[in-house]
Amino acid sequence: DWKADLVTSGTLTNCIDPEYPPMEYYSNGTSGKIIGFDADSSAALAKELKLKIKQLATSFDGLIPALNAGRCDIVWTALYLSNKRLAVADGVPYLETGAGVVVAKGNPKKITDLSFSLCGKRMAAQGASSNEGILIAQNKVCLDTGKKGIAISSYPKVSETVGALLNGKVDGLIETDVGCGDIVSKNSKRLEVAKGYFLGDVQFAAYMNKGAALTPVVQKAVEKLISNGTLAKIAKRYNLDPEKLTSVGAPI
Amino acid sequence: MDFESKLFFEVLFSGAFLKGAAISLSLATLSQFFAILFGFFLAIFRLGKNPVLKSFAGVYIWLFRAIPALLLLLIVWNALPQLIPALRQEWYSPFLAALLALSLLEGAYMAEILRSSIMSVDEGQALAARALGMTPTQVMRKVVIPQLTRIAIPPTANEYIGMIKYTSLASVISLQELLTRAGNGVSATFRYVEYYAAALIYYLVIVSILMILQSRLEKRYAWISTTKKSGKVSK
Amino acid sequence: MDFESKLFFEVLFSGAFLKGAAISLSLATLSQFFAILFGFFLAIFRLGKNPVLKSFAGVYIWLFRAIPALLLLLIVWNALPQLIPALRQEWYSPFLAALLALSLLEGAYMAEILRSSIMSVDEGQALAARALGMTPTQVMRKVVIPQLTRIAIPPTANEYIGMIKYTSLASVISLQELLTRAGNGVSATFRYVEYYAAALIYYLVIVSILMILQSRLEKRYAWISTTKKSGKVSK
Amino acid sequence: MDFYNQKEREGFQVSLIDVQKVEKYYGDNHILKGVDFKINAGQVKAIMGPSGSGKSTLLRLIALLEPVHSGKILFNGDLIAGNSDGSRAKPESEKVLALRRRGIGMVFQKFNLFPHLSAVENVMCALTTVQGLDKKDARNQSIHMLERVGLGDRITFFPSELSGGQQQRVAIARALVLAPQLMLFDEPTSALDPELVREVLKVMEKLAEDGMTMLVVTHEVGFARRVANEVLMFDEGEIVEALPPDQFFTNPSHERTKKFLEHVQ
Amino acid sequence: MDFYNQKEREGFQVSLIDVQKVEKYYGDNHILKGVDFKINAGQVKAIMGPSGSGKSTLLRLIALLEPVHSGKILFNGDLIAGNSDGSRAKPESEKVLALRRRGIGMVFQKFNLFPHLSAVENVMCALTTVQGLDKKDARNQSIHMLERVGLGDRITFFPSELSGGQQQRVAIARALVLAPQLMLFDEPTSALDPELVREVLKVMEKLAEDGMTMLVVTHEVGFARRVANEVLMFDEGEIVEALPPDQFFTNPSHERTKKFLEHVQ
């Protein structure tokens, strides 16, 4: 019985790292409610399961240890779905996303795609993200084809990559399209999203412990929340494209 | 990006920052207190003759100087309750877990500081005190500790101030102190100048108060008769 | 989640970890070296009679003890190049920026440690050395420094070991050292036990080596004639 | 070794302290090579001898500040150091020693004042800590003792603010104020000015008259003559001669003593 | 104040050191109250006086270890401390003082040996650092000097491993090895055993014979008689009497001296 396994009976505890608007952040910057697409969606999930929601703010390195140790039931905080992660945890995808590039206003370095226009450029990425992986792979392609490589600098938080771009340390930063939109909306005078062709083939997922009784329950509930339009409403609230909600509760 | 002073003052006097500072300060103070306690006994063990205690202290200091705080915090918060069921209760809060981890860790550092302070007390001092019939405990309390304190104050103040900033690591076990709050704000708004400037003000105030306390303590331990006005302390 | 020893060993001997450890170690070593240098002069200034230098040292120590490392790193990396165009060049790498920030910061801490060590040297020592005709510099080099070293070794070793772990903060300016590498590995795979265990092994090895060096240094500064076999050091 | 020839005072027949075949090593250095003597209650013995001969070491052993290697020391007939058969001894716990030490006072060659306490606090310190006196009584006694050594106007000064002579006088007051059964003095006047030496020696003479048992390492011939019941000549870790002062200073039998006395007188 | 009556040796007419109206305060304490005297090259003067009278302070001032408040000190006719008009003086820079100090050696009441250096390194230290001798020569000279004070077998020992007497002898060797023009001794033998006192005093006598100018705080009457050209009686920060030793010890005029000598002799 999955209800017996809850950390606190009658409550769904979500470990969340509230440093990634519009997905999760504090309502007034440093305090107040944790809001954002993930926060609201997990709350909707709890409601669907007839539970109370508890958002447990935990910085990134502590998320999965807390899940494993039974400090929380679920980690719903804008984590990508990947095979490596699925080897140790159950994932339920909920939103499609893709990489975008933010550049200085006017795109002076002419970054138009995630392939050869990056060669010879200086790019910032959040460390160990899939986006960083894209840069590393493209760097190899650049070098293999005799072009200049990409100078990649990795920062722990998105806000620091923005700082590096604003201070001219890099020519562009790579971030999920969701993140890109948020960054530009807050720095509209100086930054813009690079236009051109960009990939869109990754998904955000909520994670549960491997083999948890909760996993199929969450999977079913998320499917329902997507089909009944609850998540679409939340997406609109945060200027996200409801089209990107995954219709298939695919790989686990 | 211009400096938005309105945002700055808002942040500076926000409840979240005040609460964050209170958590930093109380966590650091308690951790440092217990660390001094642990560290003192570890130092005594290491300088003493009992081989079991001596090697225990040696291994402890070795291990806890090596282990990164982040890792120890994760262990204390996530792994320990699996071994000790009592810790799964509500009362075992992130604050308590952080207090445990930071005290254990800092204890190893304080042990080394106190060991060197004890060594700096002249041997003749303990000899004279023992000759007066004091027990080892009395020698410690009446003669060695007052003298080592003088030497130990500045490095201990160092550790304490460092600890106040170190508490930010506890965000990994969902404790939200000052610097974590600032980081949250920056992530939400990308206005790092205002948020970090506000945090810096807090740190400057806290450190100023501590440094005043430190210099008062040091004066108290200067061992000059207070009746004298012009203190000639040539060096 | 079982412990996957294959992954553990892979990580342990991976180039990324080795490189990360090399960065931690070299950054910590260089920062500590410069910090001792700065700190020494700051300590001398603070103990000296020149009022300008004295208050400069006081303000420096106050400010740099208060400022969080994270913030100073961001300032040195992002703000400083805006003031000093030369720093916008390629050669101003994250490593150099981190070295600058950590040396400046740690200098304030070392100043306090060295000040207390200098104070612990008996006044009669400088008196006798001056009477032999030594200049203030010679008194420092030949008499005070060798004696303060003994007292300063344990807290300095503390700082150095702390510094090795502190270098992980430099990840905010895109320097990827040991703990950052481990964190990256964890976020890519969620396999934190293996990654952090591998990092811990590195730290244990590094700290063991440092502690051996420390105890060698301390023996060298025990001031007992080496000809004697049974060292009686009663306390 | 039967060179004992003590003026035994009436009423004091028990040996207060009895040192038997005591040996001491520092590493491989053989410092004390079988030291043997006793002091009856009320007696005063003086020790003379060259530097490095082990005089201070012997006093530290009697004060139980260091363990004997072998041999034994009896205080009031009780074994306080070493094994009863005089064989190689194991060090005792410090707590036991602290209790045994309480009848014995010691004044050091170097003063070893507590730098963090003022003159009067140095003297009070043991009274309040060890004897459990209340602060006011302890303070009064201490001030009185400081006045006796001529430091009535320096009671609130810290050691670092006192001249060498003043420091040594505080150290002596600190030991005397505990009024122990046996007093050990390790060259108590060697850092004092002649004027003050006499004052301090007067205090010590008064103590002797009041029946205090004392063992004094000193090179003050006058003092030894007036006060000591016996003078021990100490050389290279051994007592080479023990005589009443008259005989010791005028007609010593040992070569070593004769040579030594040339320098003293 | 014309109580100077020096046995001036032929060939030495210049005052090597000339102390004029020197005053010194510690905070509000008036320690030296106008001290006035000179020593010609080759002369030896002894200072006697009670504890706390300021003898050590005077020596520290002459050794330029502390600034004078007012008054002046001339060395070889050159002003080394104070203003030429004797008015209130500002402290000099330590670098200048270090150079001026090089002709003056000092031995302290407390030994102040460097604990991190062995006996021979303590003695060598100034030879290599200040005089720039090469290590081998410095070592040889130092060993020689240690042998002269009877420590040939202790050269590699550290201060903490030496007895009080042994430490003081190292301190004396360390000062003597620099062979300065003027030697200041602050009770150099007060912590030494009688036997060794004689040895050390012999060294000092030899120095005096070789023409060394010396100022010695001492209570060794024999030494003062044999070696000093004049003995100064010091009390409460003033020289109250200055006489050739014969007269000083047999027929002093000042009350204070008479009283003091009662204790010494």
Ligand SMILES: Nc1ncnc2c1ncn2[C@@H]1O[C@H](COP(=O)(O)OP(=O)(O)OP(=O)(O)O)[C@@H](O)[C@H]1O
């Ligand atoms: N803690 C110690 N470790 C090793 N050797 C020591 C120690 N203390 C004393 N000694 C040695 O023991 C010998 C005797 O020293 P002690 O201080 O007892 O002599 P002393 O007769 O008191 O001499 P003095 O008159 O110079 O004080 C000396 O040679 C000294 O080097």
Ligand SMILES: Nc1ncnc2c1ncn2[C@@H]1O[C@H](COP(=O)(O)OP(=O)(O)OP(=O)(O)O)[C@@H](O)[C@H]1O
């Ligand atoms: N650094 C100091 N600060 C304040 N007062 C001091 C200091 N040094 C010495 N005094 C005071 O100055 C006076 C003279 O001290 P000084 O050491 O010169 O006397 P002294 O004649 O050498 O005595 P002794 O024979 O006991 O060594 C003493 O009363 C002492 O308290």
Ligand SMILES: [Mg+2]
């Ligand atoms: Mg001795």
Ligand SMILES: [Mg+2]
């Ligand atoms: Mg003196």
